[in-house]
Amino acid sequence: MLIDHVGRLFFPQAHFMVAMGRSSFPLFAFLAATGEKYSKNIKGYLLRLILLGLLTQPIYAHFFQLLFEKDAPLNILFGLALGVVTLRLAKRLGRPLQKLAIILLFSGIAALVPVEGGLTTIPTIVVMSLFQNTLGWWLSYALLEMASVWILSYSPISLFSLCAPLFLIAYNGKQGPKTRLFYGVYPLHFLVLIGIYRLL
Numbered sequence: 001m002l003i004d005h006v007g008r009l010f011f012p013q014a015h016f017m018v019a020m021g022r023s024s025f026p027l028f029a030f031l032a033a034t035g036e037k038y039s040k041n042i043k044g045y046l047l048r049l050i051l052l053g054l055l056t057q058p059i060y061a062h063f064f065q066l067l068f069e070k071d072a073p074l075n076i077l078f079g080l081a082l083g084v085v086t087l088r089l090a091k092r093l094g095r096p097l098q099k100l101a102i103i104l105l106f107s108g109i110a111a112l113v114p115v116e117g118g119l120t121t122i123p124t125i126v127v128m129s130l131f132q133n134t135l136g137w138w139l140s141y142a143l144l145e146m147a148s149v150w151i152l153s154y155s156p157i158s159l160f161s162l163c164a165p166l167f168l169i170a171y172n173g174k175q176g177p178k179t180r181l182f183y184g185v186y187p188l189h190f191l192v193l194i195g196i197y198r199l200l
Contacts, residue, residue: 001021001024004017004020004024009063018157019157022157022158023160025117027168028080029124030131032080033083034129035084036084036087037129046084050081056077056186057075059194060075060187063193075115077183078115082106082121083125086122103123107123110122120152123144124144127141131165145161
């Protein structure tokens with residue numbers, strides 16, 4: 001994520017930096033899904049995501065304006081919150097078609113609002129919540145990422161996100177140490193980059 005944003009702001013021709021950063025969202029999605037799975041206070045977890053999203057939004061919008069000179073979508077923390085709600089609701093529904101309907105509904109909401117990542121935000125969170133180091137899972141994830149390029153016309157550089165699950169192969173399926181620092185770095189790094197940009 002940081003490499004991606006540094007590259008976009010200071011080295012716009014360094015496409016390899018953007019490519020390296022494509023792994024960040026699938027990992028964020030995995031962390032959000034893990035948080036939904038293990039959180040004993042799902043309402044508190046959602047509230048933290050939303051409050052941090054609200055705190056981040058004006059900073060993110062300013063950064064987005066510097067990069068693209070247009071209005072920003074809602075930052076990815078709102079997308080993660082939507083994904084957590086989707087996962088929790090889907091678990092309460094028994095029938096596969098009901099689960100699919102919830103995923104499609106919230107995918108549509110993410111695209112219409114819009115949140116960063118658009119239509120693929122919720123499916124990515126759902127797929128990452130099911131992570132297994134199996135051929136079937138890898139094929140599902142690859143198809144999702146390729147569909148975003150071939151059908152939704154995302155930049156081909158997005159396909160570098162296929163590298164993200166490689167970082168998860170050693171995951172043992174158990175809850176790791178609790179830390180909120182990771183999400184706190186998200187708004188902070190925007191502030192730091194904007195500050196450096198203004199000083200140059």
